[in-house]
Amino acid sequence: MAKLKILEFPDPRLRTKASPVEVVDDDLRALIADMFETMYAAPGIGLAATQVDVHKRLLVTDISANSDAPLALINPVILEKDGLVATDEGCLSVPGFYEEVERAEQIKVRFLDRDGVEVELEAEGLQAVCIQHEIDHLDGKLFVDYISEAKRQRIRKKLLKEQRQLTAEAT
Numbered sequence: 001m002a003k004l005k006i007l008e009f010p011d012p013r014l015r016t017k018a019s020p021v022e023v024v025d026d027d028l029r030a031l032i033a034d035m036f037e038t039m040y041a042a043p044g045i046g047l048a049a050t051q052v053d054v055h056k057r058l059l060v061t062d063i064s065a066n067s068d069a070p071l072a073l074i075n076p077v078i079l080e081k082d083g084l085v086a087t088d089e090g091c092l093s094v095p096g097f098y099e100e101v102e103r104a105e106q107i108k109v110r111f112l113d114r115d116g117v118e119v120e121l122e123a124e125g126l127q128a129v130c131i132q133h134e135i136d137h138l139d140g141k142l143f144v145d146y147i148s149e150a151k152r153q154r155i156r157k158k159l160l161k162e163q164r165q166l167t168a169e170a171t
């Protein structure tokens with residue numbers, strides 16, 4: 001197992017559209033294990049492969065309080081959406097910033113699980129919001145795309161400054 005490096009906004013690699021997973025094999029299950037380790041360590045309630053620079057349609061999530069409900073979604077597709085809910089969202093790729101985003105309150109999602117078995121899941125509330133946030137990552141989209149250009153530019157500037165300082169300190 002290994003903790004993976006999480007890309008941070010405005011890294012252009014976060015804009016990559018991920019390709020479907022072709023085979024669910026042990027290599028993919030090893031990547032899933034590393035993604036859970038990375039997500040729990042962060043800590044976060046979800047992580048998309050895009051964020052660790054792997055451009056495959058794969059995400060992990062666990063919204064439980066005790067980190068005991070891991071769920072991996074491979075090639076997820078949203079079949080139905082209902083209702084709207086506004087949530088203060090954060091993102092491991094946009095560290096330190098939180099903004100309100102409106103998304104469907106309930107969804108039905110189809111995906112392959114870790115064994116390659118097709119599953120349909122009805123999710124609501126935070127789990128539904130998180131799955132939509134992660135599928136956005138697989139399409140190269142970030143929660144800051146839903147806020148004003150002015151706010152997004154301010155976040156971009158602050159994060160670039162932080163990233164420059166970290167690079168300078170490392171040399």
Ligand code: GNR
Nearest residue numbers: 044045046047089090091092133
């Ligand atoms: O840890 C996370 N918390 C969160 C809170 C509200 C809405 C979405 C999220 S997902 C985020 C982890 C992350 O960046 N996943 O891509």
Ligand code: NI
Nearest residue numbers: 090091092093
């Ligand atoms: Ni995110």
